[in-house]
Amino acid sequence: MSQPAIETESREPGEAFSVVGSRQPRHDSRLKVSGAAVFGTDFSLPNMLRGKILRSQYAHAKIRRLDVSAAAAMPGVRAVVTSDDFPSKPFGPFVKDQSVLARDKVYYHGQPLCAVAADSVEIAERALGLVEVDYDPLPIIDSVHEAMKDDSEPIHPEAKAIGSPPYESRNVNSYTRIHRGNVERAFKESDFVLEETYSTQRVHHSYIEPKAVVSEIDASSGRIKVWAATQSPNLLRASLAGILQVPVSSIRVFSLQAGGGFGSKAAGEFEAISIALARKSGRPVKVVLTRSEELIAGTPRPSVHFWLKTGVKDGRIIARKARAIVDGGGFASEAPCYASIACPQLLGVYDVPNLDLEGISVYTNKQPAGTFRAPGSAETNFAVESHTDMLAKRAGMDPLEFRLVNCWADGSLGPTGQVLGRVGLKEVLNRVSRSIGWKQRRSFGGSESGSMTRYGVGIACAYIPPAASMGSSAFVKLNEDGKVILITGASDTGAGSLTALMMIAAEEMGVGLGDVELQGGDSDFTPYDAGAIGSRTTHTAGSAVLRAAKVAKEQLLDVAASVLKADKHRITLKDGVATDLETGRSAKFSELASSALSSKGGPIVGSGAYAMEYPAYDKDSVEGHVLMPSVMDPAFVAHAVVVSVDESTGKTAVERYVAAHDVGRAINPLGVEGQIHGGAVQGIGYALYEQIHHDEGGLTVNTDFGGYKLPTIADVPTIEAIIVEGYAGEGPYGAKAVGEGNIVPPAGAIANAIFDAVGVRVRDLPLSPEKVLQGMELADTVR
Secondary structure, eight states, X not given: OOOOOOOSOOSOTTOOOSSTTSOOOOTTHHHHHTTOOOBTTTOOOTTOEEEEEEEOSSSSEEEEEEEOHHHHHSTTEEEEEOGGGSOSSOBOSSSOOBOSSOSSEEOSTTOEEEEEEESSHHHHHHHHTXXXXXXXXXXXXXXXXXXXXXXXXXSSTXXXXXXXXXXXXXXXXXXXXXXXSOHHHHHHHSSEEEEXXXXXXXXXXXXXXXXXXXXXXXXXXXXXXXXXXXXOHHHHHHXXXXXXXXXXXXXXXXXXXXXXXXXXXXXXXXXXXXXXHHHHHTSOEEEEOOHHHHHHHSOOBOOEEEEEEEEEETTEEEEEEEEEEEEOOSSOTTHHHHHHHHHHHTTTTBOOSEEEEEEEEEOOSSOOOOOOSSTTTHHHHHHHHHHHHHHHHHHTOOHHHHHHHHBOOTTOBOTTSOBOOSOOHHHHHHHHHHHHTHHHHHHHOSBOTTOSEEEEEEEEEEEEOOOTTSXXXXXXXXXXXXXXXXXXXXXXXXXXXXXXXXXXXXXXHTOOGGGEEEEOOBTTTSOOBOOSOTTOIIIIIHHHHHXXXXXXXXXXXXXXXXXXXXXXXXXXXXXXXXXXXXXXXXXXXXXXXXXHTTSTTOSXXXXXXXXXXXXXOOGGGEEEOOSOSSOOSOEEEEEEEEEEEETTTOOEEEEEEEEEEEEESOSSHHHHHHHHHHHHHHHHHHHHTOOOXXXXXXXXXXXXXXXXXXOOGGGOOOEEEEEEEOSOOSSGGGOOOOTTGGGSSHHHHHHHHHHHXXXXXXXXXXXXXXXXXXXXXXXXOOO
């Protein structure tokens, strides 16, 4: 059932906000800096065991023998679990092809084989060394090109692909297509047609805290209790229920502080191992991954291969045919999500009347893909925005001018025919270009006299929608002392978004932020929320909080009208006081809340729920696996960057960085700036440094942060964050999505700046010195 839209502005014209729009530190700052916050790695229970996992040493092999008897007999070992301790029914978010522990085969290096619970970590590790495993190695598929071959050996011959792929290869596990107009005819009418390929790499989330969980089986009820540093207690609970084949209500999840997540901490395969060990041992079991385990067997952002063919006439893009092939790894896992999102993102943010876009995911013998901040968007934007600069050059136009001529505006059609409105795209482009000094820098270019360093400027833009179709709910109540209690199932993995929810409650109820207390973290008692994923917390959970606060506010006004003997419509609520504007009489919230306890209507408590429906679109334009059929309340971002490139080494340094974000309304500008900074830094790492490497046998070779390179403070300049307001979204008070948008443009902007500096178009990430230097040496340029 559809819900009424939330007002994007609940203030009278000219009336200022009291809390919303102010710069507020995170509500849990003191807790964290004092060391009092309890993270997943900190938590423990009495009588708790420690668990460790044995992992495959092959990327693809049959398991001939798995003997755990010696490990089970070792003193101090309390339980050993194998695939026999789990339901035989396969699971997966899209394709049902997964098992928690390997059964007859292993499909990637690091796949869990069995697990041990022991009195200490050291005993558990020694016990793993006693497990005997015999393998028959199998040939591996290590690229999307191999996987797409018609005769490639299927990795999962029993799995059923989604989206009815029109390909012979049985390693294709999902397919999405978007099309409109007549692409081939438009190509013939074009002034020129440009065809290019791009690719991106596999990268890990690199959160500070590795995955950690404690599980216990309640002795009296038999219920499963899980303490986890999770992004979504409710999605984790649902995932575990499916994996373990138990009712959702038999699982209780407690959400602990999380040292980052970025999409990786919501699924339940890892936590299920801890549960099985707890069940078999009869004691609580804690499992914490090492950094090596994270890099070998985590759920990284997958590598993606792109092919784009675009026709341009009179400086306008009139046709595009493009394909994204996602290297999903040993299980389908989240790869269909990437493919389905990459498909519409192949359009970019441009008005193109003729389209034929495909998103495909395939099996290979690598780590299965997991969601990672802006899945399907960050990868695709690198290809699309690099391609856009090459189109501009071929058309003889400035890259900024080319974007402004071709980009979306109010009334433009999205990928599936949705009519777009409140589009702040041109403003964010103009704001970053002015701040970076686009015209002056483009005319300068080149190198300083006598220097081997050349400078370039680049720009890229993007859109990001929130996952607002995934619902939220909240309770807001008023205590007898006038304090507002916000109860939410929303999570915060470090972004500070729960502070924004508290600000919304404070604003609507008419109290200061210090008078709002937050409660959550227990799936039994908090209302449902889909979690800190998909840029949805402030937008969607905030909308639920606003609705709950409005209900509580109306109840409060009713009580105030009775106590003050006044018309409720002339009563204002501010600073914890209700005032009759006509008579000047007032009553504190504490008095009103106490009065409500024994008056008609009862205690003041409001509930609110929200889930956004997808905007209308052309259903005939989409086929296959459709995850997001239309663009939902998009926010727009643009980044501009100045780089220096050392001609002798190919090393690129980011000298200046400007990022603008169309946020609709900034609930907490300080938090928005933090998200812009964090996204840009993560995007710089993606562009220049990070990559999971595999050898010829499919084994991960860089298994620590010594070999997996991340940007340091020396690699990141001051990032200028520009908040653009005024293009109101559907979120609370007109807010739009913030979380994911700013990891999307960095790679494209930096690649374009490198091209501007040295004329080298690097078409695969990361943009390493070796690739830049090789490009210069081969003079592989169209400059």
